[in-house]
Amino acid sequence: MVERIIGAYEERPAVCQDYDPRTAEVARRVARSIQVELPGVIVEHIGSTAVPGCAGKGIVDLMLLYPDGQLAAARDFLDAIGFQRQTTRDPFPEDRPMRTGSVVYDGETFLLHVHVIAASSAEARELRRFRDRLRADSALVAAYISAKKATLASGVTDSVEYCLRKGEFIMSALGKDQKGSGEETKGGVVVEKTNLRDKFARFTDHWKPRIVGELNGQQVKLVKFQGPFVWHYHDNEDELFLVVKGRFRMEFRNRHIWLEEGEFLVVPRGVEHRPVAEEEAHVLLFEPSTTLNTGNVRNERTVDRLERV
Numbered sequence: 001m002v003e004r005i006i007g008a009y010e011e012r013p014a015v016c017q018d019y020d021p022r023t024a025e026v027a028r029r030v031a032r033s034i035q036v037e038l039p040g041v042i043v044e045h046i047g048s049t050a051v052p053g054c055a056g057k058g059i060v061d062l063m064l065l066y067p068d069g070q071l072a073a074a075r076d077f078l079d080a081i082g083f084q085r086q087t088t089r090d091p092f093p094e095d096r097p098m099r100t101g102s103v104v105y106d107g108e109t110f111l112l113h114v115h116v117i118a119a120s121s122a123e124a125r126e127l128r129r130f131r132d133r134l135r136a137d138s139a140l141v142a143a144y145i146s147a148k149k150a151t152l153a154s155g156v157t158d159s160v161e162y163c164l165r166k167g168e169f170i171m172s173a174l175g176k177d178q179k180g181s182g183e184e185t186k187g188g189v190v191v192e193k194t195n196l197r198d199k200f201a202r203f204t205d206h207w208k209p210r211i212v213g214e215l216n217g218q219q220v221k222l223v224k225f226q227g228p229f230v231w232h233y234h235d236n237e238d239e240l241f242l243v244v245k246g247r248f249r250m251e252f253r254n255r256h257i258w259l260e261e262g263e264f265l266v267v268p269r270g271v272e273h274r275p276v277a278e279e280e281a282h283v284l285l286f287e288p289s290t291t292l293n294t295g296n297v298r299n300e301r302t303v304d305r306l307e308r309v
Contacts, residue, residue: 005033005081005082005103006081006082006083006101006102006103006112007082007101007102007103007104007109008084008101008102009084009087009100009101009102009111009112010102010109010111011087011088011159012057012111012159013157013158013159014057014151014152014156014157014158014159014161014162015057015058015152016055016056016057016145016148016149016152017055017056017057017058018055019048019049019051019052019053019054019055019056020049020058021052021305022105022106022108022110023049023058023060023110024045024049024050024052024304024305025105025304026060026103026105026110026112027045027049027050027060027062028045028290028292028304029103029105030043030060030062030103030112031043031044031045031062031290032236032290033081034064034077034078034114035236035288035290036235036236037077038066038073038074038077040066040067040070041064041065041066041067041070041074042064042065042119042216042217042288042289043062043063043064043065043114043217043290044062044063044065044128044217044289045060045061045062045289046061046062046063046115046127046128046131047059047060047061047113047131048061048144049061050131050135051131051134051135051141052135052305053138053141054134054141054144054145055145055148056145056148057159057162058110058111059110059111059112059113060110060111060112060113061113061115062112062113062114062115063114063115063116063117063124063127064078064114064115064116064117065117065118065119065124065217066116066117066118066119067119068118068119068120071095071116071118074116075094075097075099075116078099078114078116079099082101083099083100083101083112083114084099084100084101085097085099085100086098086099086100088159088160089160090160092115096116096117096123097116098113098114098115098116099113099114099116100112100113100114101114115127119216119217128214130170130173132214132308133173135308136308140173143169144169144173147165147166147169148162148166151165151166194212194213196212196222196244196282196284199212199222199309200222200224200244200245200282202309203224203309204224205224206223206224206225206226206227206280207223207224207225207226207229207293207301208223208293208303208307209221209222209223209285209293209303209306210222210223210306210307210308210309211306211307211308211309212308212309214289217288217289218286218287218288218289219285219286219287219288219289219291219306220284220285220286221284221285221286221287221306222244222282222283222284222285222309223283223285223293224280224281224282224283225246225248225275225276225277225280225281225282225283226277226279226280226281227276227277228274228275228276229274229275229276229301230274230294230297230299230301231272231273231274231297232272232273232274232294232295232296232297233269233270233271233272233273233295233296234267234269234270234291234292234295234296235269235270235295235296236269236288236290237269237287237288237290237291238266238267238268238269238287239266239267239285239286239287239291240264240265240266240285240286240287241259241264241265241266241267241275241283241284241285242263242264242283242284242285242286243259243260243261243262243263243264243281243282243283244261244282244283244284245261245281245282246261246277246279246280246281246282247259247260247261247277247279247281248275248276248277248278248281248283249275249276249277249278250265250267250273250274250275250276251273251274251275251276252271252272252273253272292304
C-alpha cells in the first residue's frame with residue numbers, strides 16, 4: 001500500500017488573490033511524488049498558479065497525463081495516497097476525473113486539483129497551450145485577472161459557476177490564437193517553427209535555461225554555458241545536451257567527454273556530472289518539465305521558475 005501523503009480538501013468560496021510563488025515548488029514536489037511511483041505518466045503544472053504574476057484562487061492545478069489504457073491505474077494511485085473525489089455539484093465524470101487534496105508547505109496548507117487526462121487528448125493540448133500563452137503574454141494575464149475580478153464583482157462566489165465563467169474567457173483566448181494570424185494549423189493547434197539563432201540572441205546570461213518548446217511533458221530549453229557549472233545529478237530525469245554553437249566538456253567523476261557543434265549526449269538519471277565550457281557555448285536541452293537545473297543541489301545557480309523566449 002502506498003503511503004497516504006495527501007491531506008483533506010476544503011471547499012472555499014471563489015476568490016482572486018495575489019500570485020504566491022511558493023505554489024511552483026508545491027506543484028513540483030507533488031508532480032515528482034506521483035511520477036516516481038507511476039512510470040509512464042506525466043504531471044504538469046497548469047492553471048493560474050503555473051503563471052508567474054497571475055492572480056487567482058491560489059489552488060495548485062496539475063494535469064496527470066496517462067498512457068492509453070492506464071486510466072484505472074492512475075485513479076487508483078491517487079486514491080491510495082489520499083486524494084479525494086469532488087464533493088461539489090457537477091463533478092467531473094470518472095472517465096475524465098479530477099481529484100482534490102492538500103499539502104502543507106512552508107507552514108501553510110495549499111489546496112490541490114489533479115485533472116486525470118489521456119496524454120493523447122485534445123484537452124491536454126489546450127490546457128498546455130493556454131498556460132503557455134499566459135506565460136508569454138503579460139497583457140493576456142492582465143485581461144484574465146480583470147475577467148476574474150469582474151466575475152466576482154458580479155456576485156458570483158460559487159466555485160463551479162466561477163470556473164464556467166473563466167472557461168468562456170479561456171475559449172475566447174484560444175479562439176483568437178487560431179484566427180487571423182496566417183499561421184498553418186493542424187487539428188486546431190497552431191503549428192509554428194522556431195529559429196534557434198534568434199532565440200539565443202534574446203539573452204546573454206550564462207547557466208540560466210530558457211524554455212522554447214514543450215511536447216509530451218518534456219521541455220526544449222536553451223542555455224548558454226561559460227566556465228564550470230556545479231557537480232550534481234538528477235534522481236528521476238535523463239537529460240539530453242545538444243551543442244548548437246561552440247563546444248563544452250561534460251565531466252564525470254571518472255572521465256570527461258568533449259561535445260562539438262552538432263553533437264549531443266544523454267546523461268542518465270542518477271549519474272553525477274558537471275558541464276564546463278572554456279568559451280561560451282550555446283546548448284539545447286531536452287528533458288522532463290520537472291527537471292531542476294541543479295538537480296540534487298541548491299545554490300545561487302538554481303533556477304526554480306524558467307522564463308520563456
